[in-house]
Amino acid sequence: MRTLLHPTRAVAMAFLLAIALGTLLLMLPVATATGEPPPTVTAFFTAVSAVCVTGLVVVDTGTYWSPFGQVVILLLFQAGGFGFMTGATLLGVMVNRSLRLRTRLVTQVEAHVIGLGDVASVARLVLVVTAVCELLIAAILAARLHAWYGLGWGEAAWNAVFHAVSAFNNAGFSIHEDSVMRYGRDGWILVPLMFGIIVGGIGFPVLHDLRLRLRDPRHWSLHSKLTLLGTGILLAVGFVLVLWFEWTNPATLGPMPLGEKVLNAAFASVSARTAGFNSLDISALYRETWALHYPLMFIGAGSAGTAGGVKVGTVFILVLLVFSEIRGLPDNEAFGRRISTTAQRQAITVLVLGALLVTAGTMILLRLTPYSADRVIFEVISAFATVGLSTGITADIPPAGLLVLTVLMYAGRVGTITLAAALVLGRRRMPYRYAEEHPIVG
Template sequence: MPASSSRNVIHRPPRLSVRTVRDRISDFTGRSPSRFALLIFTALILVFTLLFSLPIASSAGTMTPLADSLFTAVSVICVTGLSVVDMATHWSLVGHIFVFIGVQIGALGVLTLASILGLVISRKLGLRAKLIAASDSNPLRVHHGPVAEGQAVRLGEIGSMLLTVAVSALVIEAVIAALLFPRMLIDGIPAWDALWNSVYYSAMAFTNTGFTPNAEGLERFANDYWFLSILMIGVFLGAIGFPVIYALSRSFFKPRRWSLHVKLTLLTTLILFVAGAVAFVILEFNNPKTFGSLNASDTAFQSLFLSMMTRSGGFSTISIPDLNGSSLLVADMLMFIGGGSASTAGGIKVTTLAVLFLAALAEARGRPDMEAFGRRIPQDVVKVALSVVLWGATIVAVSSIVILQITKAPLDHVLFDVISAFATTGLSTGLTDQLPDSGKYVMAATMFMGRIGTVTLAAAVAASQNAQLFRRPEERPIVG
């Protein structure tokens, strides 16, 4: 018999196609959107930490220390506005461009950004991509399973909402910049500087970040009520949230068609805005370091401006350490509440406060259901609201204790800066500028946990999608 020739068989590993990689990523995001959000946010922060560390990013042409680069990256991506370096003078033009791009990315939100990337890759939005985007507009969608309430944005509307996000951000910032630009020219600012500053200020207002491109900050515009009013409008539009902007863009003159989410957001925001201003007028009208030397109309306007900025805006025309302790406490409460859901603002969100108030009101009246504007709110929404407040309070408490131990600073200043970091507000008593590296890392972690959302963090850590298939016997503890 002829000798049979043996052939060498080479086993090649299967090649990963673009479609295979895309399917694996889609499968991962579908199983755990919250953890995917954490992964994307962390990756963005690491990338911008590297960018801010480059010599080309600093005006001195030297590498920025790791603690300062990381803190700035977190503050930029989380659209917080706190800084440990002089943002106006430390960074070069390239560094300022990094800041500008970073706040735009952070303002869109990680989950919304992920959906936009998915839309670009696949040229369409699948069900999973819509779920990811919807979870950014409603924290209840982070949890797997049915949601027993009308969503702020329905799944069929996610594609339109994403378009609204991109268009509204572009249009609003362009309009704000167009209104600020001639005012800066009138104030004698050179044309190029006026153009850059107007674009920069518009982005920082709408994203609720609060960075200023000039070393003196808002001192030059402290009495320019046109300039300050435009900033307030930009902060307000950024803080009410993209679902509200989307609803208003479709039925601005038809309030009856507004969803319960839109009505609660707008009403609670306006109440807090006015109540905060009234509180600041009462507490600061005789303080010579703040409003004591102003007349009645100036005091009222500056109080309104401060009330709006403590909601997450981050701009300031006065020295925050000069506020009375009572005013700092009011500012703490306003910052902790923050703005609207799926907005550029931080905090526990105004709808969370509204739901808890409605729950307490229903309990006081002895009614089994919460109701508002002719709609019934299910009990599971209260559970989410309580978890948001509990996690937020825990983060603030732990961070405050650690910063107090590190700095030995006064409690009111530490609490103010920690809440400002958690709520991504950006106002500071000056404590943040004096932090050692260990304190910078703690504050950076506080900003990170505040921005990604307490519900998203809880769902990612606790794997809340696990279902319990049995119920234990009921017994009521004594509460209150």
Template sequence: MRAERVSRLGGVDHRSWLGRLRDGVDAFMKSSPSRFAIVVFAALILLFTLLFSLPIARAGEGSGAPLHDALFTAVSVICVTGLATVDMATYWSPFGHALVYIGVNIGGVGVLTLATTLGFVISRRLGLRAKLMAASDTNPSRIHVGPVAERQAVRLGEVGGLLFTVAVSALVIEGVIAVALMPSMLAAGYDAGHSIWYSLYYSAMAFTNTGFSPNPGGLLPFEHDYWMQTMLMLGVFLGALGFPVIFALARAWRTPRKWSVHVKLTLTTTTILLVAGAAMFLLLEHANPKTYGHLDAGPTIFQSFFMSMMTRSGGFATIDMHDLYGSSQLVSSMLMFIGGGSASTAGGIKVTTLAVLFLAAFAEARGNPSMEAFGRRIPRDMLRLSVSVVLWGATIVAGASIAILQITKAPFENVLFDVISAFATCGLSTGLTAELPPEGVYVMAATMFMGRVGTVTLAAALAASQRRQLFKRPEERPIVG
């Protein structure tokens, strides 16, 4: 017997309101999966804005948080950014901290994966369109050119396994890191209750690449605790790899030859950026008395790697970003703009986007007709997609920077740093974000939303479908360069 009955009397639909709502949502999901995902994400932000506005969410007695602070915190939490306009450790009550913890775990699973799960709950089935929507989070080319022949990290038939891996990997990784953080919390002098809570909180913030701290002072009490910082780096690294990579490694970690090009490109580019970023920070900051100048060689090298990892989207910091030299701030901005892996908790344009652009440049320099990597040919459609992602991301950063500069009249380097941090959902700040007026807060919140939703998803939502043209116009080459 079906849960709802549909009877047609005189052409009138007598289904229950719940059945009509479910069918309507299912039809919208089928017609435009990307737009459905954006609507779900926006609805979550509005819900958490309302919850953060409640007096119970704010520490102390009195009214709730102002609208701009509640909205910004909701966006930062759901978008797993880590930027804040208030002191997160002292401003929110235990209820507010619980909202932060729940929100970052919801936001961390990704826009399209979350929408697929909700669509499954509503429609009570995981149909072909829902599977395509989940697959599009790991294979953006499906949005633009349909199914492709090349091997991808996750194929259509593996989406069920991907969704299972998302839930299990988040639970297992956060749990293991929380257990590993317990000794550091106890050694810092916290009681058992606070140690358990802080360990769970920090592990969630590391894996989701958010960077919030539940304790006053943030990482300052753990400035010389390299075990804790190593665990945070491990959590950020695993979260920034992306669920498709974790899924592939879980199945075939002993046989690298079976890894797809996506997995190999993600791991290779991530490693190169981690080492190169650490080398740059070591070179530029080793003599800076406000950052690493007072440290010995070993701690300086370690902190350089820590900084390189966190600027990729982690958001944790043991130093003040305002104290970095201008050259180091520029390097940090570049690393933040690149971000982490596709379909990960990290933001940015993604490491595979950068890899495709470099592969295209190498192919052009060598005169090769196509891009190749690890014995596979990469189609030219991926180059067009990568260029679109970079241009769209640069446009968002430029527009937001101009608006913040006009509103605050702050130094350009500080504005650019915080805007890129918002777009790439990194969470590092020079201190500018906490001093923004309400209109600037709204601009930064919009930047975080567009960055987390993803440039590919946003572009796909604005362009409902790709138009197929049955004719070709005459070809003519403009002068380039």
């Protein structure tokens, strides 16, 4: 019983169940706009993409699926985003109070960040933050869509709720075929979406820290400091480089006035790391901007949130390690704390497994499709990091290739460590080490 309910397996199983349920619901005739049941592969791929909050699609969400189908998709990415995070935390803590290292999703809710005692407070925080953010964003979007774009209140509300939930859960699904490109000059739409993307993607250990100690940054956990600083750096770098690379691209930033250039470069930088909305035509970006997306997508955002990728904290730990190694320091230090060797090991594990998955996925997809390597690499990293951006090839990939993408999405979302540990679970055990400060990895 303990083994069956072990949190790492439970999380992996919960995702599989949600995918199975979602596939079944999407295969109902009522799920499509035409009333014809969709091909199995379409329903399955869409369910995986939604549960894994990726947003890659083989059919247009707004026209192919009926309102029922769209609600199913919405519920799937709401569940796959913040829903399971809470469930996994609660389940994990109930089943296994010792918080072993290998139990990844449990580890992410660090003992020192959220004491074992306040599980209820964690769940409450997640629910409250989710509800408040999604309602707030949806309200602004609905008002704007009604007042400025002339949509009726009903249509505006549905449009707003769908995009607000999608943004906060970094799901990347849009009911528009062009994602949010039609709002490319509208800060009233893009800025609330960016807010939702960043808050949802930062991870709730950071949110918890901010709620408890907003005015006292010195006592934030090392994980929060690393994630916040790393997020800021990545946002700035992405913004500057997109602006620079695309400045003269006639199909993207080129013809825009300065303010719009800035708005769209900022949105691209925010969205690239895990959200998957696009206000610029991804297929029209210069190749160097695609190449910029590779590391941004691969890194992703914060741990234990809605983000994919190997996570900001993971990469920051490795970068600090490189600096301390170059400077010849014996320990890897940050903000007056020593980063544990265990964290460093986890970081490199996550990075290496991610790199292996992306490399293998790229080679397999190159065998299965006729597309150029830069598009294939983009698609593979987008799937693994559950970003959902595409250079426009997803719909034309054959079923075997789509299966590869679903495996990447599932592995990327459930977590490479969780998955790998679950496979060999129970063979060995080691006690938790409490001695060092231990930032979150992966």
